[in-house]
Amino acid sequence: MTEAPAASYPIDDTNRVKRRHQRAHYDHATVHALLDSAALCHVSYVIEGQPYCTPTLYWREGTTLYWHGSSASRMLRNLSEGQPACLTVTHLDSLVLARSAFHHSADYRSVMAFGHARLIEDQTDKSRALTMMVDRLFPGRTATLRPTTEQELKATSVVTMDIEKASAKIRAAGVIDDEEDYLLPIYAERIPVRTVIEPPEPDGRLLPGVTRPATLSAFRTG
Amino acid sequence: MTEAPAASYPIDDTNRVKRRHQRAHYDHATVHALLDSAALCHVSYVIEGQPYCTPTLYWREGTTLYWHGSSASRMLRNLSEGQPACLTVTHLDSLVLARSAFHHSADYRSVMAFGHARLIEDQTDKSRALTMMVDRLFPGRTATLRPTTEQELKATSVVTMDIEKASAKIRAAGVIDDEEDYLLPIYAERIPVRTVIEPPEPDGRLLPGVTRPATLSAFRTG
Numbered sequence: 001m002t003e004a005p006a007a008s009y010p011i012d013d014t015n016r017v018k019r020r021h022q023r024a025h026y027d028h029a030t031v032h033a034l035l036d037s038a039a040l041c042h043v044s045y046v047i048e049g050q051p052y053c054t055p056t057l058y059w060r061e062g063t064t065l066y067w068h069g070s071s072a073s074r075m076l077r078n079l080s081e082g083q084p085a086c087l088t089v090t091h092l093d094s095l096v097l098a099r100s101a102f103h104h105s106a107d108y109r110s111v112m113a114f115g116h117a118r119l120i121e122d123q124t125d126k127s128r129a130l131t132m133m134v135d136r137l138f139p140g141r142t143a144t145l146r147p148t149t150e151q152e153l154k155a156t157s158v159v160t161m162d163i164e165k166a167s168a169k170i171r172a173a174g175v176i177d178d179e180e181d182y183l184l185p186i187y188a189e190r191i192p193v194r195t196v197i198e199p200p201e202p203d204g205r206l207l208p209g210v211t212r213p214a215t216l217s218a219f220r221t222g
Numbered sequence: 223m224t225e226a227p228a229a230s231y232p233i234d235d236t237n238r239v240k241r242r243h244q245r246a247h248y249d250h251a252t253v254h255a256l257l258d259s260a261a262l263c264h265v266s267y268v269i270e271g272q273p274y275c276t277p278t279l280y281w282r283e284g285t286t287l288y289w290h291g292s293s294a295s296r297m298l299r300n301l302s303e304g305q306p307a308c309l310t311v312t313h314l315d316s317l318v319l320a321r322s323a324f325h326h327s328a329d330y331r332s333v334m335a336f337g338h339a340r341l342i343e344d345q346t347d348k349s350r351a352l353t354m355m356v357d358r359l360f361p362g363r364t365a366t367l368r369p370t371t372e373q374e375l376k377a378t379s380v381v382t383m384d385i386e387k388a389s390a391k392i393r394a395a396g397v398i399d400d401e402e403d404y405l406l407p408i409y410a411e412r413i414p415v416r417t418v419i420e421p422p423e424p425d426g427r428l429l430p431g432v433t434r435p436a437t438l439s440a441f442r443t444g
């Protein structure tokens with residue numbers, strides 16, 4: 001999909017970054033690249049005045065986000081009819097140890113996306129969205145699997161949310177101390193933190209001759 | 223701190239795990255161990271009906287959670303007077319590739335903690351909480367730093383939230399397929415995902431002779 005080079009999400013009081021606003025980005029390119037760099041998000045929603053923060057997997061198509069689960073899920077039932085939601089994706093990239101406690105910090109990349117969530121009612125659309133979920137992580141995998149049954153599809157809900165507003169915030173600065181503190185004999189460093197994919201563990205019950213498709217190695221996160 | 227061996231968080235409609243309830247834990251030991259295994263959380267709160275999901279660092283003392291930021295922070299201002307919040311800590315431990323799309327899954331550990339958040343008003347208590355933040359990650363570090371100024375302390379807010387309810391949910395199962403699908407010549411595996419601490423990057427402006435305190439190597443996450 002090609003995107004207008006200067007396309008950006010609109011900014012209002014909901015998504016305008018005020019704290020450290022120089023770290024903010026609203027353009028589609030930055031926001032979407034971050035959204036495509038992870039599989040896990042946290043979704044905030046409200047039930048009877050109580051905020052909830054639920055971890056779940058998600059995927060993106062254009063300016064639309066998706067996530068899935070049981071048709072009986074409370075989260076999904078409460079995000080089925082246009083309720084407001086906030087979906088956040090975060091990478092903690094480092095901890096930063098400065099010469100003062102005050103300037104301790106972290107490098108990070110995160111996106112907060114706002115919209116109204118609703119269920120995909122059409123079964124064909126839902127099925128297409130679930131195929132997208134599997135194949136964005138593992139290209140071509142759906143075609144190799146035992147097909148999904150009608151009952152399985154019925155048991156599954158997919159939520160869709162058009163991104164109405166979004167913001168990315170990125171710190172990639174390492175140690176920043178007050179100028180006079182550089183004269184102090186205090187140790188300072190950046191401790192990088194990274195998410196890594198470890199060697200896969202083949203299932204113990206594979207039939208003889210069944211081998212790993214090379215496409216599975218495309219999976220990345222972080 | 224010693225904990226009653228059987229201490230558990232109370233369960234009601236807010237925090238009762240309904241989906242895959244066999245994966246639920248409410249005991250202090252499990253919940254607190256998970257809360258101590260990470261530095262990053264996501265906090266959900268509501269402003270004028272809009273839910274927000276903000277990534278931030280946090281720390282724990284007994285059944286109390288803390289997080290911090292600017293005294294001008296909108297998140298903290300909206301969590302200063304007993305507003306309801308949900309703080310979630312998540313580890314994605316693997317992606318699970320089954321023989322059907324339906325049984326694709328993930329191994330994970332997560333905690334959702336509920337309470338009402340308020341600011342620490344007392345300057346001494348605030349200072350103590352911030353020392354706890356630094357020293358829980360890097361034991362003994364505060365004593366080695368340029369002391370915090372009164373102005374810095376004023377510019378900083380710390381939020382505290384007693385955990386009123388909490389739930390942990392843990393999946394550590396790998397591939398689970400329908401019995402009849404094990405007969406299919408389809409490849410299945412578990413792809414472990416891990417958060418790693420990489421070698422530290424000393425600041426480029428250290429004074430000659432300043433070396434790394436061994437205590438910094440205690441930092442773990444994941």
Ligand SMILES: Cc1cc2nc3c(=O)[nH]c(=O)nc-3n(C[C@H](O)[C@H](O)[C@H](O)COP(=O)(O)OP(=O)(O)OC[C@H]3O[C@@H](n4cnc5c(N)ncnc54)[C@H](O)[C@@H]3O)c2cc1C
Pocket residue numbers: 014015016017018019020090091092093106107108109110111112166167168169262274276277278279280290291292294295296297298
């Ligand atoms: C890994 C990590 C750790 C962090 N740790 C801390 C911490 O310990 N203390 C601290 O004060 N802050 C921390 N932050 C930054 C934190 O997420 C907020 O940006 C900050 O707390 C200011 O919050 P606010 O509501 O006052 O911001 P405001 O600037 O008032 O927020 C207004 C809007 O800006 C946007 N925005 C704000 N923060 C983010 C973000 N992180 N990503 C995308 N959009 C954003 C949202 O649309 C938000 O609604 C951390 C961020 C990350 C990613």
Ligand SMILES: Cc1cc2nc3c(=O)[nH]c(=O)nc-3n(C[C@H](O)[C@H](O)[C@H](O)COP(=O)(O)OP(=O)(O)OC[C@H]3O[C@@H](n4cnc5c(N)ncnc54)[C@H](O)[C@@H]3O)c2cc1C
Pocket residue numbers: 040052054055056057058068069070072073074075076236237238239240241242312313314315328329330331332333334388389390391
């Ligand atoms: C890394 C990761 C990825 C996940 N991916 C998916 C996914 O793609 N699809 C999916 O359906 N689910 C996923 N889950 C599980 C998800 O977090 C929810 O448990 C699930 O969606 C059911 O939500 P619900 O609101 O219907 O649960 P309910 O069981 O109705 O929730 C009721 C209460 O149970 C507790 N609870 C629920 N979930 C959790 C949790 N994860 N941790 C701690 N307490 C919890 C909370 O107190 C919650 O308020 C994932 C979890 C993790 C940690």
Ligand code: HEM
Pocket residue numbers: 019020023095096101102103104105106107171279290291292293295352353355356359370374375377378379
């Ligand atoms: C291990 C210790 C600490 C870590 C890892 C840490 C990390 C962070 C991070 C990641 C932010 C967000 C910065 C951003 O928005 O880009 C932050 C903000 C802030 N921290 Fe800390 N911090 C620590 C200790 C402290 C202490 C001890 C103080 C006060 C004495 C303090 C005061 C602040 C303030 C005032 C902000 C808000 C900055 C702003 O929004 O302008 N921090 N911290």
Ligand code: HEM
Pocket residue numbers: 057068069070071130131133134137148152153155156157241242245317318323324325326327328329393
């Ligand atoms: C890469 C693909 C997929 C991954 C990684 C994945 C992952 C997950 C995870 C982690 C959960 C939460 C399980 C729990 O609560 O412990 C879940 C739930 C669920 N998934 Fe998927 N999934 C994928 C594809 C699918 C597909 C294609 C379908 C349907 C055809 C589906 C149907 C469901 C259902 C119904 C649930 C709810 C289970 C319950 O709450 O009882 N998933 N999925």
